[in-house]
Amino acid sequence: MLCRRFMSTLSKRQQFNQIQPSQKLYDKLERLGFGSLPPTKRYAWKNKKNKTAPTTITTSNNHKYSLYEPKDPEYKFPLLSFFAGAKTPASFPPEDLEEVAVVGRSNVGKSSLLNTLAGTTIVRVSDKPGLTQQLNFFSAGKLFYMVDMPGYGFALVDEEEREQWRQLMEDYISKRKTLKRVYMVIDARHGLKVADIDFLRMLDSKKVKFQIVMTKSDIPILPQLARRIITVQDGLKGFRNAIQDVLVVSSKTGAGINQMKKEMLFLMGQLKSKDPPK
Ligand SMILES: Nc1nc2c(ncn2[C@@H]2O[C@H](COP(=O)(O)OP(=O)(O)OP(=O)(O)O)[C@@H](O)[C@H]2O)c(=O)[nH]1
Ligand SMILES: [Mg+2]
Secondary structure (H helix, E strand, O other), rough: OHHHHOOOOOOOHHHHHHHHOOOOHHHHHHHHHOOOOOHHHHHHHHHHOOOOOOOOOEOOOOOOOEEEOOOOOOOOOOOEEEEEEEHHHHHHOOOOEEEEEEEEEOOOOOHHHHHHHHHOOOOOOOOOOOOOOOOEEEEEEEOOEEEEEEOOOOOOOOOHHHHHHHHHHHHHHHHHOOOOEEEEEEOOOOOOHHHHHHHHHHHOOOOOOOOEEEEEOOOHHHHHHEEEEEHHHHHOOOOOOOOOOOOOOOOOOOOHHHHHHHHHHHOHHHHOOOOOOO
């Protein structure tokens, strides 16, 4: 444990680099498909402390046996279809099915995440920020709705328009009785930004349950990703409506997506248990 006085003399970046993620966290990331640490001396410390059971054992004739419990199947997502677009609360569709909404800063990867979860390309994505400019309601196999939101903090629209979007999102979050959970998508390279914290405060004040999804997790190297998860989880401590478990995904490689599908399908009552079939 590093002493507090030493930590206070370090810059934010140095403090971040001092965080030593546990073996358990690295094991979890490996299971999600983010790869594993190289077995170099640099990471030798991690084998001393917090050592969890090995994931495989190798016999003398070089056979590898997995020590894992049954693996999750590939979860199938219901067919996604565009259902309604809303620029004002008057055009929100009727509250006839439960729904989840995806929010986050502009260009963070919200629309791409919906596409990857559903294995489709129907949600429009772009490398230019500000593409999604209304609340887009998608029907997931007529079982539940998924709502793609405009990004907040988008600098290229004028102040008045930005305020209109913010008000629209706040109206939606306050009024929507069928809203089951908000997924806040953040960039794994940057963690929680001021605009995210402001939005989380608003969600907390409206008593709406939310969960953080760290996307673009294919970009940082593994130790940085693990450290980022720890700082994000720390940042959630003061929020009453936060789901403490952070989802870690990449829409590019698909890592972590099956886990998110499982959790979402379970939440929406489409899966009886989160345990893999025996
Ligand atoms: N490397 C990587 N790039 C990603 C990932 N997810 C999205 N992107 C890229 O990020 C850019 C923005 O993606 P969108 O899904 O349109 O982002 P958005 O949050 O919906 O953007 P707005 O609607 O403008 O707020 C695109 O160029 C995507 O290809 C990811 O997991 N990894
Ligand atoms: Mg979008």
